[in-house]
Amino acid sequence: MRYLNQKFTTLILTLSVVLLTIQDVAAAPFEDFFRSTGKIYVVVAIIAITFLVIVLYLIRLERKINKLEKLQQHESQTS
Amino acid sequence: MIRQSWWKYLGALLIIYVIIVGLLTPMKPGVYEFTPINTKAGKSFTADIITYNTHYKDSSQLRAWLKIDTSYALLSSTIEIQEVNKLKVTFDIPNYNPSTSDVVIADLVIDEKDEHFMVLPQALYITQDSSQVDEGALAWSLSNIENLSENTDFTFPFRWITEESMRNLFFHVSIWFAMFILLIIGIIYAIKYLLSKDLKWDIYSSSLTHVAIVFGIIGMLTGSFWAKFAWGQFWINDPKLNMSAVALLIYLAYWVLRVSITDQDVRARVSAAYSLFAFAALIPLVFVLPRMMDSMHPGNGGNPAFGKDDLDNTMRMVFYPAIIGFTLLGLWISSLYIRFQLLWESYMIKRSN
CATH class of the missing domain: 2.60.40.10 (Immunoglobulins)
Structure with missing residues (x-):
């Protein structure tokens, strides 16, 4: 577990360094893309963000349901 | 009502309608x-x-x-x-x-x-x-502006700078509206709990508030992204932004509060009372204070709220269904959460017996 945590931290740190470097280089193309065609891609990105957060919440809910299912199965097996 | 499915289908249909019509309707020149x-x-x-x-x-x-x-x-x-x-x-x-x-x-x-x-x-x-x-x-005064040609086709108005991102109104703004409706329903159940002390209503109230907070986070993220391309920065020092961030933090504290109290009755009572106060703080923070200061949002600091040019009848035909659609989607998600929590409670009671 500790090993995993270390790996995860390294990954996050590397990612953030990479992102920070990319930000300077790629800031202009990134913005140009979203400003093109009358800024329609801003709308696309916002619909994507909306459904991404909703899906993340649904995954969280599903994990809770899985947990309850496992507990109930465990209970019925032992009794 | 919670197990019926017609309103869930209605919500899904409305959101599909909003995405299709909201994205495909052309803009005026x-x-x-x-x-x-x-x-x-x-x-x-x-x-x-x-x-x-x-x-x-x-x-x-x-x-x-x-x-x-x-x-x-x-x-x-x-x-x-x-x-x-x-x-x-x-x-x-x-x-x-x-x-x-x-x-x-x-x-x-x-x-x-x-x-x-x-x-x-x-x-x-x-x-x-x-x-x-x-x-x-x-x-x-030598010339008059007259005989302007008008196109009566179904089109959205074009606004300088906002351009096509005007369509975000159907997503960003209606998500905030849906959040408020979910919070108000949550408050009603909180009052119902305080009057009856029935834990079922606490589950209803807290689930609705949780989903409302998720909608608030979506509203904040989408608003921040839109601001980057309409106002130039992801976060500007705008009272509406800062005040809604404060309001969201108050509600995040609600989330923490519920997790940290283990006794069911105490948790239900404290969180019901807290949600009443949080909602009472939210209204002045989001609706009153930004209107008294200079804000970039429409309807604040002297800007007209939903003026004739910003929200014309064609946009209303998508905007109002969007509010209803996202509210129904929020109710659907919270109904799943409510059913899960009811099962969880009954399982816990069975196990303790």
Whole structure:
């Protein structure tokens, strides 16, 4: 577990360094893309963000349901 | 009601309708770029104009005006069509402005016979060294803006800077509206709990509030992304933004509060009372304070709220279904959470017996 945590931290740190470097280089193309065609891609990105957060919440809910299912199965097996 | 499915299908259908109609409806033509933005009175002035959604050809019948207030207008002297969306327009600016001030700000109006007319507010700053109001007023009243062509097709209005991202209204704004409706229903159940002390209503109230917080987070993320391309930065020092961040933090504390109290009855009572106070704090934070300060949001700091130009009838036909659709989606998600929590509670009770 500790090993995993270390790996995860390294990954996050590397990612953030990479992102920070990319930000300077790629800031202009990134913005140009979203400003093109009358800024329609801003709308696309916002619909994507909306459904991404909703899906993340649904995954969280599903994990809770899985947990309850496992507990109930465990209970019925032992009794 | 919670187990019936017609309203869930209705919500899904409304959101599909909003995505399709909200994205496919074309925009009215508009002015995209106007350069240069200042000139002197008494000079011949040529502007390069880039338009959006126009289809000019050599035979297009174009007219252009500069407009000061509602009473003064100046017709262009020549219009050269360069491309389908590019114009070179020359105005002979009169020697004097129809005003005593050094600078007047003129709006631009362009009309094409087959397309909807377009307006660029505050397009040009005209400076003058000395003033002759009577002469200026006379020179500026020679032409009238009349016979503007209107396109009655189903189209959304074009706004400068916002452009196509105007369509975010159907997602960003309706998510906030849905959040408020979910919170209000949550408050009703919180009061119901406080009156009856039935833990079932606590589960209803807390689930609705949880989903409302998720919608608040979506509203904040989408708003931040939109701000980057409408206002230039992901986060600007705008009272509406800061106050809604404060309100969201108050609600995140609600989340923490519920996790940290283990006794069921205490948790239910404290969180019901807390949610009442949180909602009472939310209303002035989001609806009252930003209106008293300068804010970039429509309806705040003197900006008109949903003016005729920002939200016309075509946008209403998508905006109101969007609010209902996202509210129903939120209710659907919270109904799943409610059912899960009810099962969890009954399982816990069974196990403790």
